[in-house]
Amino acid sequence: RAYYAAQSEGVTKVIRIVGISVGVIMALGAIFGALNTMYAAISARGREIATLRAIGFGGLPVVLAVLLETLLLALLGGIAMVLIAPVPAWMAYSIGLGIGLAALLLAVLVLFGWRWRWHWRARCGAVDRAAA
Numbered sequence: 001r002a003y004y005a006a007q008s009e010g011v012t013k014v015i016r017i018v019g020i021s022v023g024v025i026m027a028l029g030a031i032f033g034a035l036n037t038m039y040a041a042i043s044a045r046g047r048e049i050a051t052l053r054a055i056g057f058g059g060l061p062v063v064l065a066v067l068l069e070t071l072l073l074a075l076l077g078g079i080a081m082v083l084i085a086p087v088p089a090w091m092a093y094s095i096g097l098g099i100g101l102a103a104l105l106l107a108v109l110v111l112f113g114w115r116w117r118w119h120w121r122a123r124c125g126a127v128d129r130a131a132a
Contacts, residue, residue, distance in 0.1 A: 041070065 042049070045066070052062050088106050 038070075042066065 049062055049066070052065075053059070085106055088109070089103065
């Protein structure tokens, strides 16, 4: 056992260095992705935040309100996906297609189905407002 440990010491060191390097790069990418998402959320709500500041709310309560709302929405989304995702996964797995295809199916449904539904509602709302 000691012989094999001595023989693989160099390879172990290289794998550890590569693993830590890749982990640091991925962590930085995740941080920048989260920052970009938060920036987009704040810039889209600039008018609402400015209104809250204009009626007397300080900077810290506004930031805390936005963060709390974000955390609650993320929690609700996570709970919904935990409840919804097993259904198409089980269906695809039970007919022999495997979990990978079920995940792809769910991604397609989420990305295209829900986006189309919201787009359709927005268009119908625009038609209703124009008629009024």
